[in-house]
Amino acid sequence: MADRRIIVGYALSTKKQESFIQDSLVAFASSRGVDLVKIDLERPLADQGPFDCVIHKLYSEDWRRQLVDFTARYPDAVIVDSLDAIERLQSRISMLQVVSQLKLESSTMFLGIPNQIVIYDNDSLFNEPACASLKFPLIAKPLAADGSAESHKLALIFNRDGLGKLNPPIVLQEFVNHGGVIFKVYVVGERVTCVKRKSLPDVSDDKLGSPEGSLSFSQVSNSAINEKHADRGCNGLMLHLENTEMPPQSFINDIARELRQVMKLNLFNFDVIRDARVGTRYLIIDINYFPGYAKMPCYEAVLTEFFCNIVRGREKKREEDPVA
Numbered sequence: 070m071a072d073r074r075i076i077v078g079y080a081l082s083t084k085k086q087e088s089f090i091q092d093s094l095v096a097f098a099s100s101r102g103v104d105l106v107k108i109d110l111e112r113p114l115a116d117q118g119p120f121d122c123v124i125h126k127l128y129s130e131d132w133r134r135q136l137v138d139f140t141a142r143y144p145d146a147v148i149v150d151s152l153d154a155i156e157r158l159q160s161r162i163s164m165l166q167v168v169s170q171l172k173l174e175s176s177t178m179f180l181g182i183p184n185q186i187v188i189y190d191n192d193s194l195f196n197e198p199a200c201a202s203l204k205f206p207l208i209a210k211p212l213a214a215d216g217s218a219e220s221h222k223l224a225l226i227f228n229r230d231g232l233g234k235l236n237p238p239i240v241l242q243e244f245v246n247h248g249g250v251i252f253k254v255y256v257v258g259e260r261v262t263c264v265k266r267k268s269l270p271d272v273s274d275d276k277l278g279s280p281e282g283s284l285s286f287s288q289v290s291n292s293a294i295n296e297k298h299a300d301r302g303c304n305g306l307m308l309h310l311e312n313t314e315m316p317p318q319s320f321i322n323d324i325a326r327e328l329r330q331v332m333k334l335n336l337f338n339f340d341v342i343r344d345a346r347v348g349t350r351y352l353i354i355d356i357n358y359f360p361g362y363a364k365m366p367c368y369e370a371v372l373t374e375f376f377c378n379i380v381r382g383r384e385k386k387r388e389e390d391p392v393a
């Protein structure tokens with residue numbers, strides 16, 4: 070059994086397929102005995118395959134039914150990950166609620182999330198007493214994190230004037246100065262990879278009087294700035310990605326392991342910032358299901374190893390306990 074080929078079916082949007090199913094991944098996986106096969110979304114999933122493993126990033130009710138039917142027919146196939154577990158990451162409120170459940174050992178590092186509230190309608194923007202409890206600058210994010218371009222349209226809000234332009238439902242989150250560098254932590258099963266990315270630059274107090282009130286932006290960490298070189302942020306300060314110290318690896322590993330266990334997910338990444346005022350205070354600001362892994366170093370090898378491990382792990386379990 071050990072050397073037979075492993076078949077991984079993938080069900081992804083066209084955009085996700087283009088970014089994830091690179092020739093380099095297909096070739097590397099194939100050289101290690103793993104075949105990546107596109108699932109035809111026009112046909113019932115249960116009529117396709119067999120697959121040893123199915124990976125997916127689709128959210129419709131129809132897809133949920135397809136997964137149920139497929140599992141009934143092929144109970145030994147591994148679905149990575151369960152839709153119920155993935156759903157938590159579709160709301161920017163529920164995605165960060167898990168952070169308070171993590172059991173971290175570090176006594177020197179603190180992990181939390183920024184203060185935030187959810188706003189469901191325009192009236193609440195100005196009447197909600199909770200709004201008054203937040204300190205400007207704020208960052209406004211669409212409540213839904215469903216992978217659409219809209220869900221990535223964010224705005225920096227400097228003062229009350231900036232609140233008027235928002236489209237609820239949104240999350241209003243305190244902006245925390247963090248030196249313009251974000252840590253993206255990619256999780257693939259047990260493998261954890263932390264990289265530095267360009268982030269929004271710090272906001273100085275004099276910006277709070279800005280007559281525009283707000284500034285819109287989208288997917289800042291992907292902007293076409295060469296990450297290896299110093300860059301000038303919009304407040305004029307030089308950002309040196311290379312000179313920014315990484316968080317302690319053991320701290321990041323602990324967070325990743327705990328998140329994976331609490332969320333019951335294998336494929337995700339999370340964004341962490343380090344408070345510019347308190348160097349031991351870290352904040353998780355975003356968690357994404359099935360992120361842009363092609364930007365992760367050695368993604369071909371890491372994903373291939375994961376597919377092998379997950380399928381072989383399931384086979385081993387069956388051999389040990391055939392009735393389970």
Ligand SMILES: Nc1ncnc2c1ncn2[C@@H]1O[C@H](COP(=O)(O)OP(=O)(O)OP(=O)(O)O)[C@@H](O)[C@H]1O
Pocket residue numbers: 183208210214220221222223242243244245246247251267268269288289290340342354355357
């Ligand atoms: N509370 C915050 N304090 C400071 N900066 C923040 C905060 N929240 C977000 N940012 C900045 O805004 C960027 C985008 O925010 P966020 O990661 O929540 O959006 P996203 O569209 O979900 O991103 P992704 O492309 O990672 O899915 C972050 O990478 C970071 O630069």
Ligand SMILES: O=P(O)(O)O[C@H]1[C@H](OP(=O)(O)O)[C@@H](OP(=O)(O)O)[C@@H](O)[C@@H](O)[C@@H]1OP(=O)(O)O
Pocket residue numbers: 084085088089214215216217253290291338357358359360361362364
């Ligand atoms: O497109 P990119 O490579 O930037 O990857 C982004 C990915 O888009 P993709 O679907 O095209 O892979 C996004 O997915 P959706 O929310 O839009 O579903 C989201 O997960 C981002 O976090 C990823 O950026 P990263 O966190 O890895 O920097």
Ligand SMILES: [Mg+2]
Pocket residue numbers: 340355
């Ligand atoms: Mg993010």
Ligand SMILES: [Mg+2]
Pocket residue numbers: 214355356357
């Ligand atoms: Mg996100």
